[in-house]
Amino acid sequence: MRNIRLVIEYDGSKYHGWQFQSNAHSVQQELAMAIKKLTGESVIPDGAGRTDAGVHALGQVASFMTKSSIPAERFAPALNSILSSGISVLRSEQVDPDFNPRFSAKGKHYCYLILNRAQRSPLWEKRAWHIRETLDHDAMKKAAQYLTGTHYFKAFCASGHQNKTFDRTITHSSWQFKDGILRYDTMGNAFLYNMVRIMVGTMVDIGRGRFPPEIILEAFKTGDRNTLGMTAPAAGLYLVEVFY
Amino acid sequence: MRNIRLVIEYDGSKYHGWQFQSNAHSVQQELAMAIKKLTGESVIPDGAGRTDAGVHALGQVASFMTKSSIPAERFAPALNSILSSGISVLRSEQVDPDFNPRFSAKGKHYCYLILNRAQRSPLWEKRAWHIRETLDHDAMKKAAQYLTGTHYFKAFCASGHQNKTFDRTITHSSWQFKDGILRYDTMGNAFLYNMVRIMVGTMVDIGRGRFPPEIILEAFKTGDRNTLGMTAPAAGLYLVEVFY
Numbered sequence: 001m002r003n004i005r006l007v008i009e010y011d012g013s014k015y016h017g018w019q020f021q022s023n024a025h026s027v028q029q030e031l032a033m034a035i036k037k038l039t040g041e042s043v044i045p046d047g048a049g050r051t052d053a054g055v056h057a058l059g060q061v062a063s064f065m066t067k068s069s070i071p072a073e074r075f076a077p078a079l080n081s082i083l084s085s086g087i088s089v090l091r092s093e094q095v096d097p098d099f100n101p102r103f104s105a106k107g108k109h110y111c112y113l114i115l116n117r118a119q120r121s122p123l124w125e126k127r128a129w130h131i132r133e134t135l136d137h138d139a140m141k142k143a144a145q146y147l148t149g150t151h152y153f154k155a156f157c158a159s160g161h162q163n164k165t166f167d168r169t170i171t172h173s174s175w176q177f178k179d180g181i182l183r184y185d186t187m188g189n190a191f192l193y194n195m196v197r198i199m200v201g202t203m204v205d206i207g208r209g210r211f212p213p214e215i216i217l218e219a220f221k222t223g224d225r226n227t228l229g230m231t232a233p234a235a236g237l238y239l240v241e242v243f244y
Numbered sequence: 245m246r247n248i249r250l251v252i253e254y255d256g257s258k259y260h261g262w263q264f265q266s267n268a269h270s271v272q273q274e275l276a277m278a279i280k281k282l283t284g285e286s287v288i289p290d291g292a293g294r295t296d297a298g299v300h301a302l303g304q305v306a307s308f309m310t311k312s313s314i315p316a317e318r319f320a321p322a323l324n325s326i327l328s329s330g331i332s333v334l335r336s337e338q339v340d341p342d343f344n345p346r347f348s349a350k351g352k353h354y355c356y357l358i359l360n361r362a363q364r365s366p367l368w369e370k371r372a373w374h375i376r377e378t379l380d381h382d383a384m385k386k387a388a389q390y391l392t393g394t395h396y397f398k399a400f401c402a403s404g405h406q407n408k409t410f411d412r413t414i415t416h417s418s419w420q421f422k423d424g425i426l427r428y429d430t431m432g433n434a435f436l437y438n439m440v441r442i443m444v445g446t447m448v449d450i451g452r453g454r455f456p457p458e459i460i461l462e463a464f465k466t467g468d469r470n471t472l473g474m475t476a477p478a479a480g481l482y483l484v485e486v487f488y
Contacts (some may be wrong), residue, residue, distance in 0.1 A: 011366040056367065076363055119320055122330045123254040123300060127367075161425045 001159075004075055004096045005063045006031075006045070007165070012056040013126035013235065014086035019050045027051075031062060034082040039068040040148035044059060049173030054126070059090070059109075059241040080184075097244075105244040107171070107189050112200045113236045115178060119211040122209040128181070129200075129236035135207030136178050143203045143213040144184065147173040149227040153192055154223035158201075158231060161193035166223065168192065175203075185240075197232040205229030248319055249307045249339045249359075250275075254460040256300040257370035257479065258330035262295045262309065269332060271295075273343070278326040280320075283312040292345040292486040294310075295353060298370070298437075298478030303334070303353075304327070305345040350435050351487040356444045357427040357480045365442060372425070373444075373480035379451030381421050387447045388428065388455040390419040395437055398467035400446075402475065405437035412436065429484075441476040442469070449473030 008027070016024035020032070031045050045064040051057055070078065075092035083089070113128040115121055120130050147170050154166035173185040185198055202219075205211050211229065219227050246375070252271070261270035283406055300486050314322065319336035327333070357372040359365055364374050364408040375458050391414050398410035416431040420438050446463075455473065 009366055011369070058367070082364055085364070085369050088364050088366050090361075090363050117334075119324055119334050120329070120332050122253055122258075122332050123371075125255070125329050133438070220303075 001065045001067055001097070002072065002097070003063055003065055003074055003097050003099055004072055005061060005080070005093055005099060005101070006075065006089050007091045008055050008057060008060040008062060008087060008089055010060065011064040012051060012054045012086075012088045012237075015053065017053040018047050018054070018057075020044060025055075027060070028062075030083060030087060031079075034079045035064060035066075036076055037082050039065055039066055039070070041080060043070065046101050048051055048105050049191075051237075052155055052234050055237045056127070056237065057239040060239055061084040061105075061169050061242040061244075063095065063099060063101050063244070065096075071139065101242065104244055105190075105242050107187055108134045108191060109172075109187045109240040109243070110191070110196045111186075111238045112196060113238070114184075114200075114230065115180060116182050126235050127206075129233050131204065133208060135182070135204065135206070136209060137175065139183075139209075139213050140182075140203045140207040143206045143216055144175055146187070146213060146216040147199060151220045153220075153224055155219035155225050155228055156195045156227065157192035157193035158198065159225070163192050166192065167202045168195070173199075173201050174175055176185075187243075194231055195238060197234070198228060200232040200236070204227035204232065245309045245311055245341070247307055247309055247317055247339050247341050247343055249305060249337055249345070249347040250319065250323070250333050251335045252301060252304040252331060252333055254301050254304065254331045255484060256298045258293060258328075259294055259297065261266065261297040262291050262301075262304065262456050264288060267298075271301075271304070272306075274327060274331060275323075278323050279308060279310075279426070282322055283310055283314065283324050285310055285312065285478075292349050293435075293483055295481075295483055296478050299398060299481045299483065300371070301483040304483055305349075305488075307339065307343060307345050309341075311424050311483040345486065348420045348488055349434075350477040351415075351431055353429070353484040353487070354430040354435070354440045355430075355482045356486050357449060357482070358428075358442060358444075359424060360426050370479045373448075373477050377385070377450065377452060379426070379448065380453060381419065381426075381451070383453075383457050384419050384426075384447045387460055388417045388419055390457060391430070391443060395462075395464045396467055397439060398462035399469050399472055400439045400442045401436035402438035402442065403413070403469070407438045409434050410436065412439070413425040417443075421483040431487075438475055440473060441478070441481060443463065444480070446473035448476065 045062040048061040072094040289306040289308040314429040316338040
């Protein structure tokens with residue numbers, strides 16, 4: 001048995017999230033079906049992060065065990081010839097038998113895109129959050145800086161989670177503003193359920209002047225989700241890379 | 245009667261091109277239907293460039309005459325509330341009665357995107373030309389420089405055109421190479437039918453080593469389409485801006 005690791009890109013607008021569900025089409029399910037067609041083996045691939053419906057991935061990581069004799073690097077093109085156009089395997093390689101994409105992960109990189117202009121965009125539809133109002137970029141940058149470091153992120157965790165601890169370390173948190181596209185990048189050791197979307201939603205509310213940037217410092221103390229801003233829509237979020 | 249100018253973005257993959265056709269869905273047709281619904285007037289808006297099926301626009305320009313009393317700048321949001329998500333009017337304004345988006349144009353800016361990597365991309369599907377082979381960037385840059393200036397571009401014109409003269413001036417022609425995305429930008433006073441796509445297709449064949457960059461200088465002399473490379477796919481082409 002070999003353990004095969006895949007790096008995967010997908011258009012989240014075409015799936016009901018990463019995770020297998022009995023009543024909806026998921027990335028994990030389509031991947032399992034393609035592996036079955038290729039190798040004849042029934043396996044459910046593990047994933048590094050359970051992206052929600054609408055969330056995109058540029059570098060999701062999955063792995064599965066196989067008895068097949070297909071060379072490891074051939075899985076990428078072979079699976080792509082089976083998978084629909086919404087999913088693409090970018091790379092495939094053999095890894096240690098005890099590698100697990102979720103538990104072996106040392107960190108993740110997410111980015112979030114906002115289209116900030118008066119009229120909607122056909123080309124950014126389902127790819128970015130469309131916001132019409134002018135936002136205070138300086139206040140958003142200040143908020144992004146407050147998020148860096150090790151903090152108690154319970155206020156940034158949506159209900160319905162399975163998280164038991166809430167201390168997380170954000171190593172990178174920054175905004176870039178260019179031609180009406182606002183891009184937020186964050187890296188951290190691990191993220192709570194909906195954490196990036198609550199961070200972005202809160203920073204947008206700060207940019208709108210609804211809150212001061214210091215509301216973030218307050219939320220680290222109280223751990224109260226209700227003190228923060230909205231959860232940003234799934235469509236703007238991208239899982240860029242998983243670090244091992 | 246007022247003449248209203250619109251700047252329009254559209255996802256070319258959702259339409260059979262700009263121009264009205266009796267048997268297929270076009271941008272011009274959907275725009276005419278939205279204007280009819282908004283003002284009650286039957287007009288066929290003129291466009292600056294007849295983009296082919298699959299070609300995108302970030303800044304197509306159209307205009308139409310109206311007796312409606314709607315303030316000029318309100319046409320953009322009002323039309324967007326009627327148009328489907330594949331088209332968006334970015335700006336609307338009143339212009340001189342003799343303004344014509346095509347004949348008044350002083351120049352155009354197109355860009356072309358190529359995704360250059362081993363595996364296909366869900367997020368760039370229908371947005372870029374996917375090429376797997378390694379390309380010679382230096383040769384492509386050299387070819388782009390040869391295209392700049394005033395030349396006899398007949399070899400860069402597809403059959404089926406209505407063009408009568410073939411001298412055109414390219415004021416800008418450059419490649420940018422970043423993270424597997426190859427972006428070509430060109431500006432000129434006017435472009436022949438399929439000219440940008442033949443330019444890009446030929447530069448890609450040059451990048452593949454099929455031709456030397458000097459084939460372009462040769463084609464300016466002969467005017468023979470058959471000496472050049474393939475026509476690049478529509479999906480990678482964007483009409484960025486029209487200059488007046």
